[in-house]
Amino acid sequence: MDQDRIRVQTEDFSTEEETDKIKACSKRIGGIVNFLGTARDFSKGQEINHMFFDHYPGMAEKRLAEIREHALKDYDIIEVTIIHRVGEIAIGDNIVLIIVGAEHRKDAFRACSWCIDELKRITPIWKKETTPEGIVWVEEHP
Amino acid sequence: MDQDRIRVQTEDFSTEEETDKIKACSKRIGGIVNFLGTARDFSKGQEINHMFFDHYPGMAEKRLAEIREHALKDYDIIEVTIIHRVGEIAIGDNIVLIIVGAEHRKDAFRACSWCIDELKRITPIWKKETTPEGIVWVEEHP
Amino acid sequence: MVKVRFFAVLKSLVGKEEVSLDVEEGTTLAQLLEKLKMDLPPLDDILQKGGVLISVNQEVVDREAPIQDGDEIAFLPPFAGG
Amino acid sequence: MVKVRFFAVLKSLVGKEEVSLDVEEGTTLAQLLEKLKMDLPPLDDILQKGGVLISVNQEVVDREAPIQDGDEIAFLPPFAGG
Numbered sequence: 549m550d551q552d553r554i555r556v557q558t559e560d561f562s563t564e565e566e567t568d569k570i571k572a573c574s575k576r577i578g579g580i581v582n583f584l585g586t587a588r589d590f591s592k593g594q595e596i597n598h599m600f601f602d603h604y605p606g607m608a609e610k611r612l613a614e615i616r617e618h619a620l621k622d623y624d625i626i627e628v629t630i631i632h633r634v635g636e637i638a639i640g641d642n643i644v645l646i647i648v649g650a651e652h653r654k655d656a657f658r659a660c661s662w663c664i665d666e667l668k669r670i671t672p673i674w675k676k677e678t679t680p681e682g683i684v685w686v687e688e689h690p
Numbered sequence: 691m692d693q694d695r696i697r698v699q700t701e702d703f704s705t706e707e708e709t710d711k712i713k714a715c716s717k718r719i720g721g722i723v724n725f726l727g728t729a730r731d732f733s734k735g736q737e738i739n740h741m742f743f744d745h746y747p748g749m750a751e752k753r754l755a756e757i758r759e760h761a762l763k764d765y766d767i768i769e770v771t772i773i774h775r776v777g778e779i780a781i782g783d784n785i786v787l788i789i790v791g792a793e794h795r796k797d798a799f800r801a802c803s804w805c806i807d808e809l810k811r812i813t814p815i816w817k818k819e820t821t822p823e824g825i826v827w828v829e830e831h832p
Numbered sequence: 833m834v835k836v837r838f839f840a841v842l843k844s845l846v847g848k849e850e851v852s853l854d855v856e857e858g859t860t861l862a863q864l865l866e867k868l869k870m871d872l873p874p875l876d877d878i879l880q881k882g883g884v885l886i887s888v889n890q891e892v893v894d895r896e897a898p899i900q901d902g903d904e905i906a907f908l909p910p911f912a913g914g
Numbered sequence: 915m916v917k918v919r920f921f922a923v924l925k926s927l928v929g930k931e932e933v934s935l936d937v938e939e940g941t942t943l944a945q946l947l948e949k950l951k952m953d954l955p956p957l958d959d960i961l962q963k964g965g966v967l968i969s970v971n972q973e974v975v976d977r978e979a980p981i982q983d984g985d986e987i988a989f990l991p992p993f994a995g996g
Contacts, residue, residue: 562706563705563706563709563724564704564705564706567705567726571728571782575730575731575732575781575782576730576731576732577728577730578727578728578729578730579725579726579727579728580724580725580726580727580728581723581724581725581726581802582705582722582723582724582726583721583722583723583795583798583799584709584721584722584723584724585720585721585722585795585996586713586719586720586721586722587720588717588718588719588720588793589717589718590717590718601995602921602922603921603995604919604921604969604972604988604990606972607969607972607988608995610972632995632996639717640713640717643996644995644996651730653725653727653803653806654803656725657725657799657802657803660723660799661795661796661799664795664996667995667996668993668994668995668996669993670993671993671995671996672921672969672988672990672993672995673993673994673995673996674921674922674923674991674993674994674995675994675995676922676923685922685923685991685994686994687965687991687992687994727914743913744839744840745913746837746839746887746890746906746908748890749887749890749906750913752890774913774914785914786913786914806914809913809914810911810912810913810914811911812911813911813913813914814839814887814906814908814911814913815911815912815913815914816839816840816841816909816911816912816913817912817913818840818841827840827841827909827912828912829883829909829910829912
């Protein structure tokens with residue numbers, strides 16, 4: 549179950565398929581909040597052509613699993629899925645998906661927002677952006 | 691454009707299709723937050739077999755369009771879709787979908803959460819629940 | 833003639849989905865309600881219980897609102913969408 | 915023997931993805947870093963600049979952490995996932 553809920557992968561994912569899996573967990577689910585991060589063509593005043601994500605295999609998945617477990621413990625929610633893509637990503641493509649299913653929407657919103665903040669804070673994933681001026685490893689993000 | 695972004699319909703919707711339409715709006719979109727409300731089998735200590743949504747045709751769509759316009763004006767976001775189903779709804783089925791696309795995730799979370807609160811507050815839509823004890827029109831919700 | 837519509841639980845409480853009636857020029861919503869209560873006795877209880885909003889041409893209004901020929905008035909019980 | 919790994923921008927700054935070296939029993943991470951800086955001069959600048967975390971067996975640790983034979987040490991520049 550867990551392995552399917554936490555994934556770091558090069559392939560794209562289907563938000564609908566993942567949402568359906570969350571819905572199938574429990575008929576008590578009344579609110580599902582998704583966060584989908586996609587590749588923007590512009591960052592810090594700089595045009596971007598494409599991007600590449602590197603990660604620490606094993607450690608990244610471990611941190612994502614911890615985030616999921618903390619969210620399930622700290623918020624009144626039923627299930628969480630976290631998927632992050634790595635490798636080459638084109639502009640407009642999906643990067644990250646976090647889905648939280650809960651009985652009530654407020655818990656789902658809070659948990660989903662916390663998960664993506666925490667993902668950015670503790671997960672060993674790195675982004676390299678290719679711009680018309682060259683290649684840059686991103687060092688911070690808003 | 692607007693007609694497609696604001697809908698009250700009996701048919702189900704595809705979260706993926708609607709998310710793709712939002713993504714197609716602008717390459718500046720970096721964060722998309724979805725709220726999906728689904729039919730729970732339990733409400734206020736009462737088992738539910740199925741539900742039915744009534745609405746005031748015309749007025750309901752008008753309120754949803756206003757919510758969308760206010761969100762676009764008050765939050766730093768790029769696009770909003772709001773779809774509400776009416777008629778018979780089985781347990782586990784989709785009821786409502788709100789999608790907000792923004793450059794940054796925090797604005798998307800805030801706007802999406804505001805839209806669903808506001809939808810519940812001002813939209814003339816009513817819910818009838820069928821329980822083993824009979825039929826009840828829901829008068830308030832958490 | 834104005835059209836008066838009842839939604840959701842009010843449909844069954846009033847026993848009607850829709851009624852039409854004539855209004856004199858210069859009528860307010862409050863005056864129309866008095867007239868309606870005579871035709872539809874359950875309305876008295878419903879309005880006293882509170883929580884019901886009234887719209888004129890799909891905008892929620894207060895009791896002082898003027899009613900004109902051709903208006904559509906609707907009784908809206910507490911919303912429960914989402 | 916311990917394995918030392920470099921990720922993302924550090925891979926190109928150090929010019930290596932991975933090195934292996936022997937450690938004496940009772941070595942701390944701080945002592946290992948001194949040893950590594952001699953073999954890999956760019957590391958000195960990188961560590962002085964700050965913002966780089968170091969993990970031992972996939973857990974972020976401080977400089978007092980003991981290093982044992984078989985450990986995997988990794989240099990992690992600022993994260994940028996999501």
